[in-house]
Amino acid sequence: MISQKAKYALRAIMALAGTKEPVLIGDIAEQENIPKRFLEQILLDLKHQGLVMSRRGRIGGYFLVRPPEDITIGEVLRTIDGPLAPLPCLSKMAYRACDDCDDEATCRVKALFADVAEATRRALDQTTFADAIAKKHPLVRARR
Amino acid sequence: MISQKAKYALRAIMALAGTKEPVLIGDIAEQENIPKRFLEQILLDLKHQGLVMSRRGRIGGYFLVRPPEDITIGEVLRTIDGPLAPLPCLSKMAYRACDDCDDEATCRVKALFADVAEATRRALDQTTFADAIAKKHPLVRARR
């Protein structure tokens, strides 16, 4: 299960996917039904990760750095929920030794999950936001 | 990331995979380095799920109901950690509506995760304990 925070992040990016213009945090929050102050945190995390950029001041707001077809679910989930591997010792991006396993080389749990980890990693890093948008009809843009 | 509890459960099943004889909780706990009282809970959950059986009394202990090659990671993870789908609305075994999504049919988040959920589900439900045991043994010094 992904966290609610991650779900908000994904929706926020969807909201940015339609335009090149900066979008206000408040507008995203209202449109996607996300608590505004919480969304601020989330967008800030995404910015620190380099997924989005922001402009301050009068005509400020957030916008995507890359086009939606170049952004994967994996990137967003890693940023918000942390490593997505089932075990720390199987994470390619954020490897950590399992502190309760003596010998990683012969660990049966690690062996058990090797293929699973690879499969989910591939799935998450290959699915982009363009996939979702193409699959569903685009949302109606009633705002001005 | 799977929970520590799930990891314990997997190791416990590995410990049972080698024999048809009942194994004591205490023996599993010592061999796999699991807090005994905690392991009791875990094995009880697995028993309620029908994955293992127990015999009481003098020569008691736990043993597998089915052979290791018929037990998948998915079953164990579902029992201990709950639904393994990334979203409640995508769980085949434990469907739940997403309370923060108005229209599930046009939900872009759900669409985004459809393929990912299917891929991970397949991986988890196809990998059995026999896979890990078979894969692990060749790691011993036989190869050079």
Next chain:
DNA sequence: ACCATCTCGACCGATTTTGTCAAGTTATAT
């Protein structure tokens, strides 16, 4: 200069995780 807007860090209640413990119940050997 003004003000809308983003930025940063601290804080907070509820829930989940990771266990512990006490008091049973049951089956087996002798």
Next chain:
DNA sequence: ATATAACTTGACAAAATCGGTCGAGATGGT
């Protein structure tokens, strides 16, 4: 029958995580 080894159940609790709020500050357009 009795002792005993083992499983069973439910309550309890410290620590971490989750979901969210808040105040104060920094920044840029007009």
